[in-house]
């Protein structure tokens with residue numbers, strides 16, 4: 402056990418979270434081992450990103466560099482992007498297609514599953530040097546990960562103790578993945594944000610429907626406010642993963658005025674865009690859900706906001722920094738008009754998103770203060786204390802407590818078996 | 824050919840280069856001086872504006888960080904920045920250089936230039952925010968004025984520090 406990183410949880414229902422978890426480098430290190438390399442399924446990418454034999458994509462699980470690979474027989478594989486010789490990064494390109502992986506440092510050569518297939522000068526030169534006779538290539542692969550997919554979304558795990566993917570995702574998450582990925586997708590592009598805050602502040606943010614109508618005032622400003630509409634919060638059995646959604650509906654000006662009457666910033670106006678094309682929409686789903694934010698902790702957010710669809714891969718880079726890597730996609734059979742709608746509506750999300758640019762600003766502001774004073778705890782009581790359960794309304798912080806309850810469990814687990822065996 | 828004859832095309836080249844450069848500088852100063860409401864007026868009514876991550880450009884993917892297909896969309900962006908969005912308080916500084924006119928037609932010009940954007944926070948600390956390249960189609964209007972028909976800002980700094988609010 403690592404006593405230094407033990408976390409004192411002030412309340413058993415996780416209505417309090419110590420600021421220390423956002424800044425302590427020991428906790429960060431332990432998270433990499435017990436969570437990201439522990440019994441979780443980590444997001445690696447979409448099958449649409451590596452469609453052909455030989456295709457690969459480099460990515461990260463936690464802060465560990467990874468290669469996601471489509472092998473020659475069409476299977477998927479993933480392994481740590483780290484040479485088994487003396488540790489160099491083997492694949493430096495973000496994407497590519499190749500028949501083998503060759504480390505530039507001393508030319509160790511690996512197959513597409515990361516198994517070592519050759520080393521230069523194995524028998525030495527002119528009878529001199531070379532590797533010992535019992536040197537066994539099969540003992541030196543790039544560290545592999547188990548891979549599983551769900552409707553074209555690829556996950557991997559380093560741990561043998563991880564439950565089956567569907568169990569890990571949870572019933573509700575599977576249902577909403579079925580909804581979103583009901584047909585093949587195509588990638589429209591990538592966006593990246595370099596955010597100077599702890600990765601968990603962002604995880605809290607995407608499990609926090611409380612802030613949506615308060616921090617993001619785009620809808621209110623342009624007379625599109627709909628936070629009064631119906632929505633729900635669903636969680637996995639583990640409470641680690643969540644889905645928040647709301648049903649689109651007509652703008653109710655009276656209700657909006659009533660709810661915002663003490664808010665200086667909100668001045669109700671009529672629907673007021675110079676160019677309403679921004680919100681011209683062709684619904685992809687018959688259920689009327691305008692907004693769906695799914696968090697598959699700890700590595701990915703999957704979203705649908707109107708016609709925008711994206712995964713957001715959370716890549717920690719230390720206690721006070723993470724990269725948010727957005728993969729924006731449409732459906733493979735989209736016509737030209739629908740693609741244009743998706744590209745225009747992309748203005749809603751990402752680092753310049755009308756309803757998302759505030760999020761990283763908020764998490765950075767919290768981080769700045771947590772660094773200065775890491776004593777004390779946050780307060781998470783909107784929606785009540787005690788039992789953590791699904792909700793048929795949105796103004797709540799309950800899914801945040803759900804995340805912390807499972808986080809605490811994972812952090813308390815002793816190191817996984819395969820770590821100890823190394 | 825006399826010296827005067829040889830100098831004539833050179834002179835008109837210099838004048839055009841000067842006019843284009845002044846236009847690009849005025850655009851940059853508009854943003855630096857926080858005159859966001861004037862920013863859409865640099866564009867033609869029918870226009871395109873997009874900030875394109877270089878990694879998308881390399882892969883031939885169309886997704887922009889921020890884009891507009893009409894002047895109205897540019898105005899909506901300004902209104903949202905002024906009234907709705909919350910972002911890092913800062914002063915931007917746009918530095919434009921390497922201005923090259925690649926093609927010159929009677930009604931339009933193709934121009935590329937480099938852009939560097941610094942941000943200075945409210946405590947006066949400056950950081951490099953972004954480097955990139957403007958790829959412009961400038962329309963030559965009656966009376967000689969220039970308007971942007973299309974501006975794609977390809978950004979090398981596609982790992983965007985925090986967020987991108989003020990246009991580039």
Ligand code: FES
Nearest residue numbers: 484486487504507
């Ligand atoms: S570090 Fe890769 S071959 Fe030596």
Ligand SMILES: [Fe+2]
Nearest residue numbers: 606613757760
């Ligand atoms: Fe948000």
